Amino acid sequence: MSSPDETTAPPPTAPASRSDASVEFCGEWFALDPAKPFEIGRDADLDIDDNQYLHRRFLQIANNDGMWWLSNVGSRLSATVSDASRTMQAWLAPGARMPIVFGLTTVVFTAGPTSYEFTVHTSAPTFFDSTPVPDGSGATTVGAVTFTASQKLLILALAEPMLKRDGTGTSEIPSSQLAAERLGWALSRFNRKLDNVCDKLSRTGVEGLRGGVGALATNRRARLVEYAVLSRLVTKADLPLLDQPHDDSDDR
Structure with a gap:
C-alpha cells in the first residue's frame, strides 16, 4: 500500500498516429x-x-x-x-x-x-482506393454522358502528348489547329465538336470547361485533357485509334 504523500503516475497514453x-x-x-x-x-x-x-x-x-x-x-x-x-x-x-x-x-x-x-x-491514408469492375460494354461514357466516336477522337488528339509520356512529367497540350490537323479536320469542325464535348461535360458538373471570353480557348482544352486523362475517359491503349481510318459521317 502506498503512503499518503505518494502520488500515482497516470497511465501512459498511446502516441498520436503520424502519417509521413x-x-x-x-x-x-x-x-x-x-x-x-x-x-x-x-x-x-x-x-x-x-x-x-x-x-x-x-x-x-x-x-x-x-x-x-x-x-x-x-x-x-x-x-x-x-x-x-x-x-x-x-x-x-x-x-x-x-x-x-x-x-x-x-x-x-x-x-x-x-x-x-x-x-x-x-504512409497512413484515411481512405483506401477501390477500383471498379468494368462492365465490359465497351461504351464510352462518363456518368450519363455518351460520346460519339469522333468526339472521343477529338479528346484523344488533345490528350495524345500527355498519354504518351512515361510517368510524371510535363507535356505540351496542342493548339486546336494542331489537333485538327492531326485528325485531318477543318478547324471549324474541330471547334464545333470541342464545344459539344465541353457542353456535355459541363452539364454533368465538370468545372472549368466554360469561362470568359479570351481565357476560354486555352484553359478549356487544358481542363478537358486533365479531366479525360485522370478519369480514364481516354487511355494510352486508345492512341492507335488516331491512326485508323475515320468515319467522317459522324458530324456531331
Missing part, C-alpha cells in the same frame, strides 16, 4: 516536414519549371492537426486532384484547400500550354 508524406515529381522525391509547409511553383520548395504562366507559389502542402492538406495559394490557376484508381476527382480552384486522404494522390495542372503532374504519397 512525400512528393514525387519527375523521379525526384521530397520528404515533407509536418512542421513546415511545402510549396510548389515556379520559385518554391518544388521548383516545377521556369514557366512564366506558373505562379511562383501555386500549391502548398501542410500538416494541420495530424492531417495533410493541399491548398491552392495561387490567384489564377487550378489543379485537378485524383486518387490512385482515378475514381475520385476534385478540382482545386484558387483559394481552396482539401485534405489528402489517400495513400497516393495525383495532382495535374496546366500553366500556359504545358501540363504538369506530381504525386503525393502518405
Whole structure:
C-alpha cells in the first residue's frame, strides 16, 4: 500500500498516429516536414519549371492537426486532384484547400500550354482506393454522358502528348489547329465538336470547361485533357485509334 504523500503516475497514453508524406515529381522525391509547409511553383520548395504562366507559389502542402492538406495559394490557376484508381476527382480552384486522404494522390495542372503532374504519397491514408469492375460494354461514357466516336477522337488528339509520356512529367497540350490537323479536320469542325464535348461535360458538373471570353480557348482544352486523362475517359491503349481510318459521317 502506498503512503499518503505518494502520488500515482497516470497511465501512459498511446502516441498520436503520424502519417509521413512525400512528393514525387519527375523521379525526384521530397520528404515533407509536418512542421513546415511545402510549396510548389515556379520559385518554391518544388521548383516545377521556369514557366512564366506558373505562379511562383501555386500549391502548398501542410500538416494541420495530424492531417495533410493541399491548398491552392495561387490567384489564377487550378489543379485537378485524383486518387490512385482515378475514381475520385476534385478540382482545386484558387483559394481552396482539401485534405489528402489517400495513400497516393495525383495532382495535374496546366500553366500556359504545358501540363504538369506530381504525386503525393502518405504512409497512413484515411481512405483506401477501390477500383471498379468494368462492365465490359465497351461504351464510352462518363456518368450519363455518351460520346460519339469522333468526339472521343477529338479528346484523344488533345490528350495524345500527355498519354504518351512515361510517368510524371510535363507535356505540351496542342493548339486546336494542331489537333485538327492531326485528325485531318477543318478547324471549324474541330471547334464545333470541342464545344459539344465541353457542353456535355459541363452539364454533368465538370468545372472549368466554360469561362470568359479570351481565357476560354486555352484553359478549356487544358481542363478537358486533365479531366479525360485522370478519369480514364481516354487511355494510352486508345492512341492507335488516331491512326485508323475515320468515319467522317459522324458530324456531331
